Amino acid sequence: MLRGLCRFLLILLVGAWLPAGAAVPLSPALARVDLRGQLEWLQDDAGRWRPDEVAARTDWRALPGEPSFGFTRAAIWLKVTLHQPVGADPDWRLVFNNALLEDVRLYERQASGHWRETRAGQAVPRALWPMQTRSPTFRLSLPPGQHTLMVRLTTRPSLSTTVSLWRPEAYRLEVAQEALGTGALMGVYTLVILFQFAFWLISRESVGFWCALYALCSMVAVLVSAGHPQAAFGWSASxxxxxxxxxxxFSLVAVARFAASLLELPRHAPRWAAWHLRVTTAIGASAAILAAWVDYRLVMPVLQASTLLWLLTINGVAIWLAFRRFRPAYLFLLTLGVYGVGVLVRFLRNLGVMDPGWLTDNIYQLTSVFHLLVLSSFVALRYGTLKRELAVAQAAHQEQRDFMALVSHEFRTPLAIINTSAQQLARNLQAPVERTLTRCANIQQAARRMSNLMDDYLSLDRLEGAERALQVQSFDLxxxxxDAAADWSPERVALEIDEVPERWTGDPKLLHIVVRNLLTNADRHSPPEQEITLQADVRDNGDLRVRVIDHGEGIADDELPQVFKKYFRGRSAQGKPGAGLGLYMVERIVRLHGGRIRALPTPGGGATFEFRLPPHPGGDEVSRVAG
Structure with missing residues (x-):
């Protein structure tokens, strides 16, 4: 720990307090010497100066930070004087941490007075590089004494780089750590690309394709900027x-379309979305072609400025959508805001406004990966939500079709009875009174059946909106x-009402549907001579218990768990009137009142339906009604 503290203090002494132009001491305790603030510089606009001419000039200027000159056509000369103490290891590495520098020439004065030139950079064949590294790096062997180094830099990309001296062992460790970090970064990019591409193949959602393309373009840009394919495959500068x-x-084209898909711009602002996609596609594609084959130095600042302008515009649109309560806009603003900071810092660094360094060199990659990971995860979650919503909508549509088929079927029978009876009445106006009365009774019965069906369907529609379902009031129990049993004779339905409260609180119309449907169901499945019992009493906890008991066909054991399902009709109901809605509505109404219902066999044969209601309607749905 003490050794590390001493090394840190030495770095401060050497790197921060030493004035430019003075000899930089190369302490044996230092593994790295940062030359920030220790360099002098000249600008050669014509690019024709010779080393002797440059060394003799007296107009050298101190460089307060790192070399950061933006997009320039001039040749930049740097100079530094180093002091190597006696007995120190002479081996050092001079590192320029910008892999896109095209021509870096190091000049060392020899004992003869001549300058020895060593070259590296993208415009230099790899075989001539002094070291096979991703960015220009030079071996230095510095005997004791003072040494003046001059460097000439020219490049078409932004001339912005850090300059530092490394001990060989420390430099090898730094390269290994960089390789590890790059591998992790490329792993994240690859996962995003594969995931989004697979997502697009499976779902055919365009947002997955554009996200994958955007991640691919970003990964390629990061790799080329770091010099990895150039080092691996010997790519030329061009x-x-x-x-x-x-x-x-094409990264701008892809991210613009990705953002449009994510924010659903064609739905929210179709005209603006179409204009936005046309403009970004034209700018991105034109800049890509012009930068690649015309003038990279001229086009790239325009492309980066256009990207910043697009970021401001799309963030404004996202803010507008956020005010309209569009939830994806909130996450989009967070992630793209972070990414925008990275783009802005990189832009200012390339223009020479900000000095190069670890943060300015890597913030674009970090923010890009961050917002890609977050947005990719959101896309997957959003797709899952939309898929579930689509499944619900499709199920509702299918249910609606089934419902219409049932309505058509159930209404067709009573309508046929009415039509037939009316035709018979019209054909034989002189028929006996008894036959005429029978036909009129058939018409009345069919009309009553249609009326009951209509009541069921309207009640079902009312029940589907729980917030409007209950109309609670006090009524005479x-x-x-x-009144609920009035449609049947006392011989058919026997009332057994124990001591019950005089009044009860609930929705009397909906509860009337419960008892009527249970009695109708019992009447339909019981022999005409069998009595149906309607019982009611109050339990110790204050619940009202109501039971409808019949001695008819009963319910098969395997059908008991399904009797309250929508449209379910058991085997005994086949060929009989009914839509499979009665018991579903019964269970729904009882639950809305905070109660519960069950079906069980009647001893000796038949079925018993029992439901219990609390003294006051309760449950989540009723609470929402009260609210």
Whole structure:
């Protein structure tokens, strides 16, 4: 720990307090010497100066930070004086951390007074590089004493780089750590690309394709900017700029379409969305082609400025959507805001406004990966939500079709009875009174059946909106029971009402449907001579218990769990009137009142339906009604 503290203090002494132009001491305790603030510079606009001429000039200027000159056609000369103490290891590495520098020439003064030139950079064949690294790196062997180094830099991309001296062992460790970090970064990019591409193949959602293309363009741009394909495959400077220009240009096209899909712009603002896609596609594609094959130095600042303008515009649209309560806009603003900071810092660094360094060199990659990961995860979750919503909508549509088929079927029978009876009446106006009365009774019965069906369907529609379902009031309980059983003779339906409260609280019309449907169901499945019992009493906890008991066909054991399902009709109901809605509505109404219902066999044969209601309607749905 003490050794590390001493090393840190030495770095401060050497790197921060030493004035430019003074000899930089190369302490044996240092593994790295940052030359920030220790360099002097000259600008050669014509690019024709010779080393002797440059060394003799007296107009050298101190460079306060790192070399950061933006997009320039001039040759930039740098100079630094180093002091190597006696007995120190002479081996050092001079590192320029910008893989896109095209021509870096190091000049070292020899004992003869001549300058020895060593070259590296994208415009230099790899075989001539002093070290096979991703960015220009030079071996230095510095005997004790003072040494003046001069460097000439020219490049078409932004001339912005850090300059530092490394001990060989520390440099090898730094390269290994960089390789590990790059591998992790490329792994994340690859996962996003594969995931989004697979998502697009499976779902055919365009947002997946554009996200995958955007991630691919970003990954290629990061790799080329870091110099990895150039080092691995020996790419020339021209090929590097072609690939970089294409990836950056089409990155704008892809991210614009990705954002449009994510924010659903064609739905919210169709005209603006169409204009937005046309403009970004034209700018991105044109910039990609011009930067690749015309003038990278001229086109790239325009493309980066256009990207910043697009970021401001799309963030404004996202803010507008956020005010309209469009939830994806909130996450979009967060992630694209972070990404926008990375783009802005990279843009300012390339223009020479901000000095190069670890943060300015890597913030674009970090923010790009962050917003890609977050938005990719959101796309997957959003797709899952939309898929579930679509499944619900499709199920509702299918249910509606089934419902219409049932309505058509159920109404066809009573309508046929009415039509036939009316035709018979019209053909034989002189028929006996008894036959005429029978036909009129058939018409009345069919009309009553249609009326009951209509009541069921309207009640079902009312029940589907729980917030409008209950109309709670106090009503006379005994009178209500008598009214519910009034459609049947006392011989058919026997009332057994124990001690019950005089009044009860609930929705009397919906509860009337419950008892009527249970009695109708019992009447339909019981022999005409069998009595049906309607019982009611109050339990110890205050619940009202109501039971409808019949001694008819009963319910098969395997059908008991399904009797309250919508449209379910058991085997015994086949060929009999009914739509499979009665018991479903019964269970729904009882649940809306905070109660519960069950079906069980009657001893000796038949079925018993029992439901219990609390003294006051309760449950989540009723609470929403009260609210």
């Amino acid at each position: 090929l590097s700029l072609v690939v970089l220009g294409l990836s950056l240009g 005994l009178e209500w029971f008598e």
